Amino acid sequence: MKTALAIYKRELSAYFTRPTAYAIIIIFLILVMALTFTFGRFFRIGDANLEYSFFFWHPWLFMLLAPAVGMGLWSDEQRTGTIELLGTLPTTIWSAIVGKYLAAATVCLAAVALTFPIWITVNRLGEPDNLTIFSGYLGSFLVCCTFLALTMLVSAFTRDQVVCLIVSVAICVLMVLCSYGDFVIEASKNAPRWLVEAMLSFGVWDHFRSLMRGAFRLQDFVWFTTLIMASLIGTSAILSARRS
Amino acid sequence: MxxxxxxxxxxxxxxxxxxxxxxxxxxxxxxxxxxxxxxxxxxxxxxxxxxxxxxxxxxxxxxxxxxxxxxxxxxIGYLPESAPLYNDMTVSSFLGWVAEMRGIKGKAKKEAVSRVIDTCFLQSVAKQAIDTLSKGYRHRTCLAQSLIHDPxxxxxxxxxxxxxxxxxxxxxxxxxxxxxxxxxxxxxxxxxxxxxxxxxxxxxxxxxxxxxxxxxxxxxxxxxxxxxxxxxxxxxxxxxxx
CATH class of the missing domain: 3.40.50.300 (P-loop containing nucleotide triphosphate hydrolases)
Structure with a gap:
């Protein structure tokens, strides 16, 4: 696991020596604030709560930005051949996966954490339930980590970052849309019941919404961790299979 | 062997x-x-x-x-065919990272890096970013990483x-x-x-x-x-x- 730490540090510094992390964090901050104060009607709602004005926008932004953070994780290693270097150093494939994944997750954590001025603002303006806000942040980070893990899985398949970006964005968009209220209402008019149920459980909203409202439900944590772990195990399987 | x-x-x-x-x-x-x-x-x-x-x-x-x-x-020390390197790092930080991956730390790491920089004649580019190096230097940097732990x-x-x-x-x-x-x-x-x-x-x-x-x-x-x-x-x- 010592090598996982060395890989983590290298990946993280790579994010910040290139403009990637800065660009993604800044774009996220600008967009999330713009959406909160315009369509989110932060002031007009007049409630010291961040559920619909702020957290609601996170999955919509992460479905585009998390793949941008994770698209190079393995595709770049495969394109430049550094995977051969990594594969012949005395480390395991799991250390590399964990190190890389945590570095990307740290970039996302930085993006989420840097929205703290809005938390200070609601605390100045009113008396919000800070535990609910924390739960919203946790949910938001988990959604981002899930998208990131799926992107990592896709990046193990291809050496082309653009292909990885397009495919992962498509998967994430599908996960956001298929359980979104209006979409589900439309679908339930025509589609069979089992399909609607399947869409609801595949999508992020059911699991994110409860956390956004401050409800810690075991099934949501199981859902997030299952998807993340399955993606990481899948990544390891794909990388091993590509070598033999 | x-x-x-x-x-x-x-x-x-x-x-x-x-x-x-x-x-x-x-x-x-x-x-x-x-x-x-x-x-x-x-x-x-x-x-x-x-x-x-x-x-x-x-x-x-x-x-x-x-x-x-x-x-x-x-x-084993290994130099792959295409001499792959992490382009976003400098020569010395890359060599330091490989040393760390091989369990070499602190003073020993510094010594190992400067030893291979000398062996492979990389003094003039040690602080340079890898993506700005010519092919010869890239190759030698990769050779240097294979020697870092004196295999x-x-x-x-x-x-x-x-x-x-x-x-x-x-x-x-x-x-x-x-x-x-x-x-x-x-x-x-x-x-x-x-x-x-x-x-x-x-x-x-x-x-x-x-x-x-x-x-x-x-x-x-x-x-x-x-x-x-x-x-x-x-x-x-x-x-x-x-």
Whole structure:
């Protein structure tokens, strides 16, 4: 696991020596604030709560930005051949996966954490339930980590970052849309019941919404961790299979 | 030091390496010759633990690559064919990272980095970003990372490829020097290199060893010319498939 730490540090510094992390964090901050104060009607709602004005926008932004953070994780290693270097150093494939994944997750954590001025603002303006806000942040980070893990899985398949970006964005968009209220209402008019149920459980909203409202439900944590772990195990399987 | 027994690698129906066996002992530099696509790189990738072998056994200093890969890898320094590097790092930070991955820390890490920078003549580019380096420097940086832990076994895949004549001369001299203390396996398709640096050479064709001996012995088999022997024992791209 010592090598996982060395890989983590290298990946993280790579994010910040290139403009990637800065660009993604800044774009996220600008967009999330713009959406909160315009369509989110932060002031007009007049409630010291961040559920619909702020957290609601996170999955919509992460479905585009998390793949941008994770698209190079393995595709770049495969394109430049550094995977051969990594594969012949005395480390395991799991250390590399964990190190890389945590570095990307740290970039996302930085993006989420840097929205703290809005938390200070609601605390100045009113008396919000800070535990609910924390739960919203946790949910938001988990959604981002899930998208990131799926992107990592896709990046193990291809050496082309653009292909990885397009495919992962498509998967994430599908996960956001298929359980979104209006979409589900439309679908339930025509589609069979089992399909609607399947869409609801595949999508992020059911699991994110409860956390956004401050409800810690075991099934949501199981859902997030299952998807993340399955993606990481899948990544390891794909990388091993590509070598033999 | 390196013991390879009945090594085979199949990619689907294609046999890339066919029942290959050889050993390299301490103080020996084994040249691995062969035409393009003969299975040299595939063999090296298996010996270094990057590819799993379809069948056969690889022992590095008595440690099995199949059963104790992580430990076996600590004994090897490896220069891959394309000299891959992380372009976003500087030469010294990259070498420092490889040292850390190999468990070298603190003062020892600093010493190891400055030692390989000296050995591979990288002083002038040590603080430079890797993506600004010329091909020769990239190659030498990758060679430097393979030496950082002073390994007992050195595996170099076409170490002189893309270097200018001066650099080629330096690298050959370095290989010869390192070969006194270590077991070195290096691949090339430049036949002059064999005489310049190797104590023994094997010629591989279609995944099999077709000639084995000291450079002088091989020359004798080829009626005084390595080129002649090479042409005689290997299959040409232009040859009709029998």
């Amino acid at each position: 390196i013991e390879v027994k009945n090594l085979t690698k199949r990619f689907g129906p294609k046999v890339a390496v066919d029942n290959l066996s050889f050993t390299v002992t301490k103080g020996e530099v084994l040249g691995f010759l062969g035409p393009n696509g003969a299975g040299k790189s595939t063999t090296m990738r298996m010996v270094t633990g990057f590819f799993p072998a379809t069948s056969g056994d690889i022992q590095i200093c008595g440690i099995s690559m199949r059963d104790q890969a992580e430990e076996a890898k600590t004994k 007992e076994v050195l595996i170099l895949d076409e170490p002189t490829d893309g270097l200018d004549p001066n650099q080629k001369h330096e690298v050959r001299r370095l290989i010869k020097e390192l070969g006194k203390e270590k077991a070195v396996l290096f691949s090339t398709h430049i036949l002059e290199e064999v005489e310049a640096a190797c104590s023994r050479a094997v010629i591989v064709d279609r995944g099999r060893i077709v000639a084995d001996g000291t450079p002088a012995e091989l020359k004798e088999k080829g009626d005084g010319s390595l080129h002649e022997l090479f042409r005689k024992v290997t299959t040409r791209d232009t040859a009709k498939v029998a």
